Amino acid sequence: MAKFELEKLVRPNIWKLEPYSCARTEFTGEASTFLDANENPYNDPYNRYPDPFQVEVKKQIVKVKGSTPKNICLGNGSDETIDLMYRIFCEPKVDNVVAIEPTYGMYRVCADINNVEYRTVLLDENYQFTAESLLAKVDGNTKVIWLCSPNNPTGNALNDAEITKILDSFAGIVVVDEAYIDFSSQESWVAKLNEHANLVILQTFSKAWGSAGIRLGMAFASEEIINLMNKVKYPYNINILTQKQALTLLAGKEKVDEWRKIILAEREQLTKELGKFSFVEKIYPTDANFILVKVSDANKLYSHLVGCGVIVRNRNSVSLCKNCVRISVGSPEENKELVKALTSFSK
Numbered sequence: 001m002a003k004f005e006l007e008k009l010v011r012p013n014i015w016k017l018e019p020y021s022c023a024r025t026e027f028t029g030e031a032s033t034f035l036d037a038n039e040n041p042y043n044d045p046y047n048r049y050p051d052p053f054q055v056e057v058k059k060q061i062v063k064v065k066g067s068t069p070k071n072i073c074l075g076n077g078s079d080e081t082i083d084l085m086y087r088i089f090c091e092p093k094v095d096n097v098v099a100i101e102p103t104y105g106m107y108r109v110c111a112d113i114n115n116v117e118y119r120t121v122l123l124d125e126n127y128q129f130t131a132e133s134l135l136a137k138v139d140g141n142t143k144v145i146w147l148c149s150p151n152n153p154t155g156n157a158l159n160d161a162e163i164t165k166i167l168d169s170f171a172g173i174v175v176v177d178e179a180y181i182d183f184s185s186q187e188s189w190v191a192k193l194n195e196h197a198n199l200v201i202l203q204t205f206s207k208a209w210g211s212a213g214i215r216l217g218m219a220f221a222s223e224e225i226i227n228l229m230n231k232v233k234y235p236y237n238i239n240i241l242t243q244k245q246a247l248t249l250l251a252g253k254e255k256v257d258e259w260r261k262i263i264l265a266e267r268e269q270l271t272k273e274l275g276k277f278s279f280v281e282k283i284y285p286t287d288a289n290f291i292l293v294k295v296s297d298a299n300k301l302y303s304h305l306v307g308c309g310v311i312v313r314n315r316n317s318v319s320l321c322k323n324c325v326r327i328s329v330g331s332p333e334e335n336k337e338l339v340k341a342l343t344s345f346s347k
């Protein structure tokens with residue numbers, strides 16, 4: 001495999017793109033009177049455009065996550081950073097990407113939207129993969145390999161040694177989506193960012209940080225890749241409310257750690273409870289804040305739970321997930337409700 005050369009991977013139009021130059025980037029110093037962005041002088045602070053590069057938020061993120069602000073691009077949820085990978089690297093109708101299957105649905109949806117071929121490799125019975133099987137699908141037009149660890153909907157962390165093999169032998173971009181990393185015993189790839197020029201790590205405020213509603217995703221990558229992402233994203237993609245809320249969260253990190261501890265304890269408790277039901281055929285090991293469970297009849301169980309007002313995710317039609325439901329770990333009260341509903345199903 002050829003060695004990693006960023007310019008060869010990037011769509012030519014993006015490589016030579018002159019990004020939109022907004023008022024907030026042309027002047028960044030201190031001043032008393034800002035009359036440069038056609039903003040309304042009233043309705044402070046929402047009258048002002050937000051910081052396009054979220055300097056303060058990134059400064060606080062690196063205190064928690066490591067890395068440096070230059071290695072971070074923030075998105076309107078991970079969904080935006082996922083879409084950016086296609087818009088930066090994949091020429092529609094020409095290039096392709098390779099992903100594990102089953103995995104998070106947005107990789108495919110964004111491929112379809114961008115008219116990019118999406119190639120999949122089925123995981124094995126333990127929901128693991130080999131570098132060899134993924135690399136077998138790679139050709140000269142493969143720009144991105146999608147990995148999700150811990151993986152959704154299977155819950156397990158992927159084998160680090162195989163991920164390393166992919167990083168070392170694939171000359172394109174390797175995305176490792178770590179949306180659930182805070183619930184995992186596995187170490188984040190962020191610590192190894194400097195060892196791999198082709199690595200992009202995605203994390204999010206939607207899960208462990210309890211903030212799915214503010215839409216804030218983080219991408220960690222080399223400065224060169226981050227510069228491309230910053231150039232292509234909407235200039236003001238992270239609004240003021242989201243930036244403020246993120247700063248509040250980051251300042252009160254102890255609370256987030258507490259939530260995580262409770263959720264991990266509840267995950268263990270719920271796993272034990274689930275094991276007691278005769279209709280539960282398999283509880284898959286999980287590194288995430290959800291549990292994939294194989295039952296005797298997922299459609300029937302799902303309908304029963306809906307009738308009880310408890311909604312889980314029916315994954316029956318997903319590859320390798322026949323008769324599986326994916327259950328998010330809730331609060332102690334919510335989990336009790338679930339167990340009550342499961343008990344009435346078994347009767």
Ligand SMILES: *Cc1c(COP(=O)(O)O)cnc(C)c1O
Pocket residue numbers: 076077078079080104148152177179203204205206207212216217
């Ligand atoms: C939930 C989830 C995300 C989060 O996406 P956001 O757009 O940040 O809410 C990303 N990746 C995976 C695999 C997920 O399951």
